[in-house]
Amino acid sequence: MRVKLKASSQPRKFIERIEELSGENVYACYQCGRCSAGCPVASEMDLLPNQIIRLIQMGLEEDVLRSKTLFLCASCFTCESRCPKGIDMARVMEAVRHILDPKGKDAFGPGEISPELAQEVPQQVLVSIFRKFSK
Amino acid sequence: MKVHYYPGCTLKQKTTALDISTREAMKRLDVELVEPEGWTCCGAEYPLTEEKIVGLAAPIRVLRQVREEGGDVLVTTCSFCFAVLKRADKAIKDDPLKRKRINAYLRDDIQINPLTKERTTGFEDYAGEVKVLHLLEFLRDRVGYPRIRERIKRDLKNLAVAPYYGCRLLRPQEEMAVDEPDSPRLFEEFLQAVGCASVDYPFKQECCGSYLSVSLPAAASEASYRILRSAGMNGAKAVAVTCPLCFYNMDHRQEAIKETFLDFPGLPVVFFTQLLAWALGVDKSVLGLGEHRVPADNLFSETPATEVRT
Structure with a gap:
């Protein structure tokens, strides 16, 4: 294009x-x-x-x-x-x-992960992704 | 030999296989692992902008604790912890401004005497006194492959294993300084030392999709599939990893990968420490094989314990 x-x-x-x-x-x-x-x-x-x-x-x-x-x-x-x-x-x-915009919406916040998945994944992935993609 | 060991959050709860196989293997190599008192999360991500330096506080607190206990080396197995601890340590050493700011922030930490319960504050500045080593480096440089070969109890019969470095162990090279990022030998030499045949394949330092497995699972599936398929096509019977997240993406999510990529026959994923512990004669029941979604039991099939290697 x-x-x-x-x-x-x-x-x-x-x-x-x-x-x-x-x-x-x-x-x-x-x-x-x-x-x-x-x-x-x-x-x-x-x-x-x-x-x-x-x-x-x-x-x-x-x-x-x-x-x-x-x-x-x-x-x-x-x-x-x-x-x-x-x-x-x-x-x-x-x-x-x-x-x-620091007041903007999280690109990927805690609300976007189901409790079941949060239970299953290694902790490091949650710490990482929220550090990277949420405010 | 006594050395400080930082397991990190994931090894204590979700991926205990990596922790217990490390402990069992190190016992057999006469290495005593000491956890720093009251260690906390390393932060998982090294802050990549100049203004988010507060992310350095957690790893530096861990390193300072090691120094307070008289340690000068900290060994870790998880690639994420390794990268954060090593890069934070280097930042403190190289950048006087960061050193000043982080130490000013950490100076008022409260220290509790474990015996008297007395609370004090006022730590000495941390200036990079502790050397951070990945267990693979520690085995190569401090234990030495000859000693591993001496202690081997089981012949792995040149089991074809594909070493997988992933993203954090080698890059950025200037800061990690572990091995060449494009043609590393560290993992290959380790596999050969424990009696495996190391499989060469082009995806060993590609990314498995990392944390995208929760935000964009399709992208992580594709990235992990490319690695697994390439390893399998080059004759590997298993992929060996160092990181709990690589393990999750390639083992726990392998069912999902197979549903998308129908040509993929499946491939077991193991931790390098499981291979080491097994070769050193550790019982199969303490390798944590129950945590694998893709059965890896067949790789650890009992052959009579022999003193085959010298």
Whole structure:
């Protein structure tokens, strides 16, 4: 699918905040796509990891914050180990989740897991997912 | 040899197989495991943004307790605990600002003397005095494979096992510094030391779907299926894991995987410590095989105990 993008008139603000939170240099990305090629959940994503970076570079904050991708990242660091420019994409994803409206709804909160499933799964999965995907 | 051991939350309740097989195996290697007094959850996730540093408090509290008890090494088996503890320790060592902030926060913890019940506060700053090791590293570097080979009581007859590293054990390499993330040898060498044949396959460091198994089960099924299928196609009779969550995704959810992917015949998943304990002569009844959904009993079939290896 071809999409015509128009860069934000004030891209710096969003990028600076992402860089401050993540400690990563977003401008280092030259769109090789290795992060997306190796991502185990890329097939479920509306925006691929390299597309997220591109939109951040262009300052298109709203498009990034709307993406399902933020809550599909399992922080497995496959992208991090493959990036030729040394960007840790998992940190960028976490930074974007951090920026999302802190008063907003949980992307995945305790109410969304049945008591039976909560009983069955290892505790670490509950601690992990709520730390990642709820406020 | 005495060493501090951090089991973590899951090993105490849901995945006791990993805990008990670790204890039994270490007894046979003359390693005494000491749990730090009053340990708490490690937090499961290392905070990835610069502003959420409070997530470092829990792992640093555990490490500080080890230091207070005179320990300088902490061994853990769960990959999640290992990653959080190791990365938190490195952050405290490398970043003076984080060290200052976290220690300022933890200084007022109350310490209760176990004998007198006297309550005191005021801990010395933790500055990275404890080395965090995964049990696989501990076996390689501190126990040594020659000692394991000496103690082996059962011949596993080159059982074909696929080592599965998963996400947290190796990455990010700069912080974990365990082995090469793309061509690791740690797990393979361990399997060979206990008498298994290590199966090489391309999915050993791929992600199993991790916590997505509760929010998006289909994605976790697919990720786990790719790993299991690849291991099976390369001749593995079992997949060996280190992490309770990998075990859950690939063993407990294997029925669901089979319902989606009809070509998948099924494959047992075991903990590396079960193989170790079994090779060292531990009785089958204490390996925790009852926790497996995919029966793994056949892998641990009794052959006469022999002193085959030297």
